[in-house]
Amino acid sequence: MEVLELKKQANEIRxxxxxxxxxxxSGHPGGSLSAADIMTYLYFEELNIDPANPxxxxxxxxxLSKGHVAPALYSTLAHRGFFPVEELTSLRKVGSxxxxxxxMKGTPGVDMSSGSLGQGISVAVGMALxxxxxxxxxxxxxxxxxxxxxxxxxxxxxxFAGFKKLDNLVxxxxxxxxxxxxxxxxxxxPYPIDEKFKAFNFNVINIDAHDFIQIKEAFDKAKAxxxxxxxxxxxxxxxxxxxxxxxxxxxxxxxxxxxxxEQAIKDLEKVGExxxxx
Numbered sequence: 001m002e003v004l005e006l007k008k009q010a011n012e013i014r015x016x017x018x019x020x021x022x023x024x025x026s027g028h029p030g031g032s033l034s035a036a037d038i039m040t041y042l043y044f045e046e047l048n049i050d051p052a053n054p055x056x057x058x059x060x061x062x063x064l065s066k067g068h069v070a071p072a073l074y075s076t077l078a079h080r081g082f083f084p085v086e087e088l089t090s091l092r093k094v095g096s097x098x099x100x101x102x103x104m105k106g107t108p109g110v111d112m113s114s115g116s117l118g119q120g121i122s123v124a125v126g127m128a129l130x131x132x133x134x135x136x137x138x139x140x141x142x143x144x145x146x147x148x149x150x151x152x153x154x155x156x157x158x159x160f161a162g163f164k165k166l167d168n169l170v171x172x173x174x175x176x177x178x179x180x181x182x183x184x185x186x187x188x189x190p191y192p193i194d195e196k197f198k199a200f201n202f203n204v205i206n207i208d209a210h211d212f213i214q215i216k217e218a219f220d221k222a223k224a225x226x227x228x229x230x231x232x233x234x235x236x237x238x239x240x241x242x243x244x245x246x247x248x249x250x251x252x253x254x255x256x257x258x259x260x261x262e263q264a265i266k267d268l269e270k271v272g273e274x275x276x277x278x
Contacts, residue, residue: 003213004275004278006212007037007212008272009040009044010036010037010039010040011241011272011275012079013036013039013072013075014036014075014242014271015265016071016074016078016079016085016088017029017033017071017072017075018033018242018261018265019089019265020071020089020098022255022258022264023089023090023091024091024092024093024255025255026253027070027071027253027255028071028252029071029239029242029245029254029256030178030248030249030251031066031068031069031072031176031252032069032070032071032072032075033238033239033241033245034237034238034239034240035069036072036076037209037215037236037240038234038236039073039076039143040076041215041219042141043077043080045219046060046219047059047060047062048060048138048139049080051080051081051108051109052081054109058136058137058138060138060139060140061111061124061139061140061141062111062141063112063114063120063123063127063140064110064114064143065114065117065119065120065121065124065143065144065145065148066143066174067101067114067115067120068115068253069143069174070098070102073110074088074098074107075088077107077108077109077110083107083109100115101113101114102115111127117145117147117148117151118148118151118152118153118154118157119153121142121144121153121154121157121158121171122153124140124157124171125140125157125166125169127140128140128166128168131168132164137168138168139168139169139170140169141170141172142169142170142171143172143174144172144173145176146173146175146176146190147178147179147184147187149173150188155196158196158200158231159200161200161202161229162201162202162228162229165201165228165229166229167227167228167229169229170231170232171197171202171229171231171232172231172232172234173193173232173233173234174209174234175209175234175235175236176237176238178238178247178248178249178252180249180253181249182249183249193233194206194231201229202229202231203228203229203230204230204232204233205222205231205233206233206235207232207233207235208234209234209235209236209237210236210237210240218230219232239251241268242263242264242267243263243267244263244264245264
């Protein structure tokens, strides 16, 4: 898929995110929007997956370690064909298979239930080790929040992954610099993030999370790297492309009201119109 088409797809995924959270009247739009480009590239370019066969044995695995941004995962899965896009507005409804955090038992395409911060990367490391032990060639990807990496369990997992030289593992940190309580460097700074992963024997790549050329180059380098897991530190904008949400910590876990929803969709439609003129 060309860069322009990826941008258009990411814009549709962002529309799905705000629609889902607005319908639920709860959820986490800010971090979902910041991760949308990474999620788009993963599911439309990088991952070996088949929407018609979600449990394919040799599929690549993805673990959403920051499970509260499930709207980003659900919108991506829907647009990739795992289930109808119309289901997105059932987010968090009673009886829906799209709950507030990913559920591997209920949602097609979800490889691991997640939500307790820090645990997702540990599971992903276990999956990568399993592939090595059974001589399988699938790869494992996990997306973490930059606030999430304040959890000690993240670094235990990183230490183990580096020690075991799990070169089939890619850890992506969505570095939008904001968490629920404010700026991460003011709450409990994890910086320098890249140097910390390097200390645990990771191949580390810093990128702009909204530049598809940089995203592609990073994943290509990760595949080419042997003897080390890769950490991609993706500098992003929380609330990306929704004017009143960008770089605002209060949109970490707040749903837009009807008026705000209309504005958000207008913002995203403007982005889409600009892309169509290119």
